[in-house]
Amino acid sequence: MITAAEYGYTETDPGSQLSIRKPLLPFELILGDSSISVVGLLDSGSTVNVLPYRIGIQLGANWSAQRISIPLAGNLAAVEARAIALQAKVGNFPPVKLAFAWAQTDAAPLLLGQINFFHYFDVCFIGADSKFQVRPHVHGLPL
Amino acid sequence: MNMCRATHVESNHMTLAELLPKIRSLSRSERIEVARFLAEELAKDKCLAEIDSAYVHTIWSQYDATEAAVILQRFLAEQST
Numbered sequence A: 001m002i003t004a005a006e007y008g009y010t011e012t013d014p015g016s017q018l019s020i021r022k023p024l025l026p027f028e029l030i031l032g033d034s035s036i037s038v039v040g041l042l043d044s045g046s047t048v049n050v051l052p053y054r055i056g057i058q059l060g061a062n063w064s065a066q067r068i069s070i071p072l073a074g075n076l077a078a079v080e081a082r083a084i085a086l087q088a089k090v091g092n093f094p095p096v097k098l099a100f101a102w103a104q105t106d107a108a109p110l111l112l113g114q115i116n117f118f119h120y121f122d123v124c125f126i127g128a129d130s131k132f133q134v135r136p137h138v139h140g141l142p143l
Numbered sequence B: 001m002n003m004c005r006a007t008h009v010e011s012n013h014m015t016l017a018e019l020l021p022k023i024r025s026l027s028r029s030e031r032i033e034v035a036r037f038l039a040e041e042l043a044k045d046k047c048l049a050e051i052d053s054a055y056v057h058t059i060w061s062q063y064d065a066t067e068a069a070v071i072l073q074r075f076l077a078e079q080s081t
Helices: A053-058 B016-024 B028-043 B046-055 B066-080
Strands: A005-008 A024-031 A034-042 A049-051 A081-089 A096-103 A121-126 A131-136
Touching (some): A005 A024, A049 A053, A049 A081, A053 A096, A081 B066, A096 B066, B016 B028
Parallel strands (some): A049 A096
Antiparallel strands (some): A005 A131, A024 A034, A024 A081, A081 A096, A121 A131
16 A cells, blocks of 8 residues: 655745645656756646746756647736656655646746646645645556 | 825836837737736735735636647657657
8 A cells, every 4th residue: 555645735925914825745856867856736726737937947958849839728828838748756656757838937836737747646635734645546547 | 195106207217108119029928927017016005905806816727728738648648659
């Protein structure tokens, strides 16, 4: 049986009246020999994963080499985005390949959405205790 | 006295007449960023707090971005072949 990794919600603006706790998942993104530690918002309502531009650049990704355009919605509708595949390592679980809409903006946060983060991972939100649990989905896509 | 609205640009700064053509020359996405910036700056003013909910809150979530999902799924399938 796979033991879930547990994380606490993150208070984004402590002390402020507008402070809100968010399920931000720390994990590692890998491209070739490069890897960086990032934090992604677990957004089960988002259809796709979204990668801010600077993170792709930090990993050494080449924007021009990504040929597949991704039409985004909402506040990102005017922003160009391209498909990119990256390895992602969550906790001590085996790395998985995540597909991102790599957006040409740094305004948006890194979003972990249905395609394809939630295909690989089961997430249990325990908001009342300000924590969430993540584990690989045993019947999901192959790891 | 209503102090909410700036009515002039100080002479030692770029004038509005000089600024507007530069804004027009920006790309559409950059102009949207400018509009968002201005809305956020204005909403910081207590006198305009009521417009906060209308202009400031941004929603990055890709709710129902169906076409994006289809393309990303196809992209993943091609990656695995």
